[in-house]
Amino acid sequence: MTIVHSILLLCIIGVIAGFALYFVAKKFKTDENPLYGEVESMLPGANCGGCGFPGCKKFAQMLVDSPSLEGLNCTAGGSETMNKIGEFLGKSVQKAEMRVAVVKCKGSCDKRPKTVNFEGISSCAFVATQISSDTGCSFGCIGLGDCERACQFGGIKINPETKLPEFDSKICTACGQCAEVCPRHIIELRKTNKKDMKIYVGCSNKDKGAVARKACTAACIGCGKCAKVCANEAITVTDFLAYIDPEKCKLCRKCVEECPTGAIIETNFPPRKKKEETTN
Amino acid sequence: MKTFHIGGIHPKENKLSKGKKIEIAPLPQVVTIPMAQHIGKPANPIVAVGDTVKVGTKIGESSGFVSANIFSSVSGTVEKIDFFPNIAGFKQQMIVIKSDGTDTWEDTIDRTDTIVNNMDFTADEIKAKITEAGIVGMGGATFPLGVKLSPPPGIVIDTLLINGAECEPYLTADHALMLEKAEEICIGVELLKKVLNVSTAKIGIENNKPDAIENMTKTAAKFSGIEVVPLKVKYPQGSEKHLIQALTGREVPSGQLPGSIGCVVSNIATTFAVYEAVEKNKPLFERVVTVTGTALQNPSNLLVRMGTSTADVLAAVGGIPENTAKVISGGPMMGKAIQNLDVPIMKGSSGVLCMTEEEAHRHKESNCIRCGRCVDACPMGLEPYLFYALSKRKMLTELNEHNIRDCFECGSCSFSCPAHKPLLDYIRLGKANVMQMIKKQEAEKAQQQEKK
Amino acid sequence: MLTVSPSPHYQTDTNTRKLMCNVLIALIPAFVFSIVVFGVSALISTLTAVISCVFFEFAISKWLFKDEEYSVKDCSAIITGVLLSFNLPNTLPLWMVVIGSLVAIGIAKMSFGGLGCNIFNPALVGRVFLLVSFPADMTTWSKVQDYGTIDGTTGATPLGLIKESIMSGKTLSQIDLPSMQDMFLGNIGGSFGEISVIALVIGGIYLLCTRTITWHIPVSVLGSMFILSGIMFVVNPELNANPLIHICSGGAMLGAIFMATDYSTSPMTSLGKIIFGIGIGVITIIIRKFGAYPEGMSFAILIMNAIVPLINKIKPHRYGAKK
Known part of the structure; x- marks a missing residue:
């Protein structure tokens, strides 16, 4: 008898609760553009903020609501995702240029010896407020991995030997989170091409040549040789530091050979036999 | 016995140079004088390379309201005006002067030992002299004294407090001054009283210095309206806010200056500098520095010229011990570890402390056991363990709600933690992030208002 | 090379292990007393609890957490063991003591993340677990043995x-x-x-x-x-x-x-x-x-x-x- 009672009671409670839920759901239902949800499901859902909006949901609303997709780009999903959404919404998609994050410092432990032994918490942001640097260079990478922790895609790893971050450009979506947290501001989002070939100055030191050289053997000493050799006027030297304009650079690699300290970095080029390779 | 009410700790005192007479450090060959020895704007250099200067010649001109004049501490020629690393390694403008060895002083300075007690100056004259002499708070905060003595309109100062607590372990510079220069300090107090137009002043001294309390009480009896108050030994009694609470029972409201409750606090060394500036026309170019450390042969209280490099100061007491792993400018609780020994002595350097290899390193961290000792120790009544957790997770709004900005970084929490967590590191990080967030919010607000 | 670190440059000598050892020292009088009163059974029960607590903590931190530093070193597991055994009647079979230790360390302490992360007192969780699981065994106190000149009295508390x-x-x-x-x-x-x-x-x-x-x-x-x-x-x-x-x-x-x-x-x-x-x-x-x-x-x-x-x-x- 008790069992029958219990089952009956449970059934009654279930029915009542079911009705209650039904009415509550009906009463508090909010009308939302169904496109929002569908567009959102097409996005990667990483909420990285690379698009400039707080999260994928907000970005999806923006995509649906705005008349054109100009200036709207999902860095994480890339052109594939944007094309799909553009097709779905019937709006034309602007072609976004490919970019990846690079760190402008080559000061590994052997090239940039320590001058003091810093004891404190492992946070670049903290160290930057406390001391100028534990090496002679107060511009370069601190190496405690704020960028590694900021990257939501796991595309950054601090190399334990060099104490420098290594970026996996296949994973990098150029969302810019790492560049934002870097207290030294040495992470740049740079234009790249399909083979991820790029040339950039791997140094941020603005000290005079001699001072910079003393602190780090891979420092840009601002000698200007690279600027002279560049045929496209892509390189400028300000504050003893060279900068290669990615728009003007034709990837000729002359500057890389010219640099006396080896501060200029080239990535993913074929071995240096065919000298005059130009792409893009 | 009086003391402040919330928190506090009892670190080992280690006052190795206690009772040592003030010795005069040998004249340095070269001095490197920073233009930023105070809080506020750095001074502007008013000499050029090659100029000849005397001791006490003004070489840096105050560049704003919160700024201070800088004076040469040796006689000789200006060698360089360039940017050199400061304690933390950041580059700052400094003037390098090569001494000619003659130690010629400016003629206006009274170099005799006679004690002058001339009270004929008006308040404004005294204030002008203090400002001109470039006097700043010499306890470590280095806030220009002239600014402190000019309260904004609407604020009435009714209490003058003199800080003789010297609660930092190891340091004895103020102690030595109170033993040897009691009368001068009292005249300095009288001068400050006249500037502020108050009738009484209280000198707070921790009772681990009974000889100083006795000497000061005896000397103060000769003056009217100077009271010496013994205080219970507790760190951080020398903090302005806590000295005020210990001596008057008042609390400085969160986010405000002592002036808002009618108090002005001046340090012993600063008060002595006031005496010298007003009665002897001597600008601030030298100070008493405690040079100490367990491995040091002869811990001393030295009278050092500003700009003398730390290496020279250590050489004066027998050289830097071999197993030194850390050199601190100031005391062990709030002092800063220096990066290289070329860093000069400045207006705020109360001590040079050498720590041996065994003392220098932090203990190993372990799990927080939530014992609550940091909460008991915090003199501001904050919750360091919470800041640690929130700062680690970057929960900035919550940090702000729990008043992280009230923290004045005394280090009591990190000191007392049995798990040896670097609590203060995380608090500093959290504070910096919160400040950034607030700045950002304010900028956004201003932008929105502009749009409207 | 100089060491540079943010202030304070002074830290207390006390550490977690010293605090835990203080508690252990403070437990000695009660421990000695329990051996005097209950004889060797008190020693065996306490040892069983301590050894099993330490073992469980070591095992969990080594094979589950894969810690490089074993938290056993801080002595807190020993305290849990002693306190657990102090809360048990002398007639309790030893296998129950081991189960109590497992619950205390495994469930009440380590599943929350180890020392400092637990919400409930581990020893008490172990004790209460035993109390509700084996109520009869947990509430049977044998007659106290004679010790010295004082006569043992009653079986119940x-x-x-x-x-x-x-x-x-x-x-x-x-x-x-x-x-x-x-x-x-x-x-x-x-x-x-x-x-x-x-x-x-x-x-x-x-x-x-x-x-x-x-x-x-x-x-x-x-x-x-x-x-x-x-x-x-x-x-x-x-x-x-x-x-x-x-x-x-x-x-x-x-x-x-x-x-x-x-x-x-x-x-x-x-x-x-x-x-x-x-x-x-x-x-x-x-x-x-x-x-x-x-x-x-x-x-x-x-x-x-x-x-x-x-x-x-x-x-x-x-x-x-x-x-």
């Missing part, structure tokens, strides 16, 4: 006697309670570590002198128990025991001095600690008076442990706060 007699309609004057002196010295029935008030108080004084604990929790627990039971005693001395009996019997002393003061599971601020202590005292007396169990200390502590995060919302007085 004083609180058990009181509960039983009041349930059966007797008044207190009709039953034969042990004398105050016996209770104070520990010549009564009970678990290993809880019987001697004097040994526990000596340990408590040691903890206070070494500043391992503060006075707030022990005083507020015992004080609130005393006051509440005192009021009840004044109202009706026939049905309510003397307040002194309440604070000297059962787990009151052990709980107030050693269990409630566990760092991780007690509040941070002084005011919080007092509230926590009063809560424990009041709940204990309520359970003793109205509950089914004769003793409520462990339940009271666990209930208050659960409220600690709420108590921690009480802020300490802040310097310069706007009034």
Whole structure:
């Protein structure tokens, strides 16, 4: 008898609760553009903020609501995702240029010896407020991995030997989170091409040549040789530091050979036999 | 016995140079004088390379309201005006002067030992002299004294407090001054009283210095309206806010200056500098520095010229011990570890402390056991363990709600933690992030208002 | 090369292990007493609890957490073991002690993340687990052996006697309670570590002198128990025991001095600690008076442990706060 009672009671409670839920759901239902949800499901859902909006949901609303997709780009999903959404919404998609994050410092432990032994918490942001640097260079990478922790895609790893971050450009979506947290501001989002070939100055030191050289053997000493050799006027030297304009650079690699300290970095080029390779 | 009410700790005192007479450090060959020895704007250099200067010649001109004049501490020629690393390694403008060895002083300075007690100056004259002499708070905060003595309109100062607590372990510079220069300090107090137009002043001294309390009480009896108050030994009694609470029972409201409750606090060394500036026309170019450390042969209280490099100061007491792993400018609780020994002595350097290899390193961290000792120790009544957790997770709004900005970084929490967590590191990080967030919010607000 | 670090450059010499060792030292008098009273069975039970607690913590941190540094080194597992065994009757089979240790370390401590992360006192969770799983074994106390010149007396605890007699309609004057002196010295029935008030108080004084604990929790627990039971005693001395009996019997002393003061599971601020202590005292007396169990200390502590995060919302007085 008790069992029958219990089952009956449970059934009654279930029915009542079911009705209650039904009415509550009906009463508090909010009308939302169904496109929002569908567009959102097409996005990667990483909420990285690379698009400039707080999260994928907000970005999806923006995509649906705005008349054109100009200036709207999902860095994480890339052109594939944007094309799909553009097709779905019937709006034309602007072609976004490919970019990846690079760190402008080559000061590994052997090239940039320590001058003091810093004891404190492992946070670049903290160290930057406390001391100028534990090496002679107060511009370069601190190496405690704020960028590694900021990257939501796991595309950054601090190399334990060099104490420098290594970026996996296949994973990098150029969302810019790492560049934002870097207290030294040495992470740049740079234009790249399909083979991820790029040339950039791997140094941020603005000290005079001699001072910079003393602190780090891979420092840009601002000698200007690279600027002279560049045929496209892509390189400028300000504050003893060279900068290669990615728009003007034709990837000729002359500057890389010219640099006396080896501060200029080239990535993913074929071995240096065919000298005059130009792409893009 | 009086003391402040919330928190506090009892670190080992280690006052190795206690009772040592003030010795005069040998004249340095070269001095490197920073233009930023105070809080506020750095001074502007008013000499050029090659100029000849005397001791006490003004070489840096105050560049704003919160700024201070800088004076040469040796006689000789200006060698360089360039940017050199400061304690933390950041580059700052400094003037390098090569001494000619003659130690010629400016003629206006009274170099005799006679004690002058001339009270004929008006308040404004005294204030002008203090400002001109470039006097700043010499306890470590280095806030220009002239600014402190000019309260904004609407604020009435009714209490003058003199800080003789010297609660930092190891340091004895103020102690030595109170033993040897009691009368001068009292005249300095009288001068400050006249500037502020108050009738009484209280000198707070921790009772681990009974000889100083006795000497000061005896000397103060000769003056009217100077009271010496013994205080219970507790760190951080020398903090302005806590000295005020210990001596008057008042609390400085969160986010405000002592002036808002009618108090002005001046340090012993600063008060002595006031005496010298007003009665002897001597600008601030030298100070008493405690040079100490367990491995040091002869811990001393030295009278050092500003700009003398730390290496020279250590050489004066027998050289830097071999197993030194850390050199601190100031005391062990709030002092800063220096990066290289070329860093000069400045207006705020109360001590040079050498720590041996065994003392220098932090203990190993372990799990927080939530014992609550940091909460008991915090003199501001904050919750360091919470800041640690929130700062680690970057929960900035919550940090702000729990008043992280009230923290004045005394280090009591990190000191007392049995798990040896670097609590203060995380608090500093959290504070910096919160400040950034607030700045950002304010900028956004201003932008929105502009749009409207 | 100079070392540079942010201030402070001074740290206390105390560390977690030293604090834990202080607690262990403070437990020695009670431990010695338990061996004197119960003989070698106390030693075996305590050793079993300690070894199994340490083993479980080591095993979990090594094979589950894969820690490089084993948390066993901080001695906290030893304390859990000792306190657990102190809360067990001497007749308990050893395999139950091992199960209690597994629950204490595995469930109450390590599953929350180890030392400092647990919400509930591990030893008490182990004890209560055993109490609800094996109620008969956990409430059977054998007759106390003779020790020295004092005769062993009763098999049941004083609180058990009181509960039983009041349930059966007797008044207190009709039953034969042990004398105050016996209770104070520990010549009564009970678990290993809880019987001697004097040994526990000596340990408590040691903890206070070494500043391992503060006075707030022990005083507020015992004080609130005393006051509440005192009021009840004044109202009706026939049905309510003397307040002194309440604070000297059962787990009151052990709980107030050693269990409630566990760092991780007690509040941070002084005011919080007092509230926590009063809560424990009041709940204990309520359970003793109205509950089914004769003793409520462990339940009271666990209930208050659960409220600690709420108590921690009480802020300490802040310097310069706007009034």
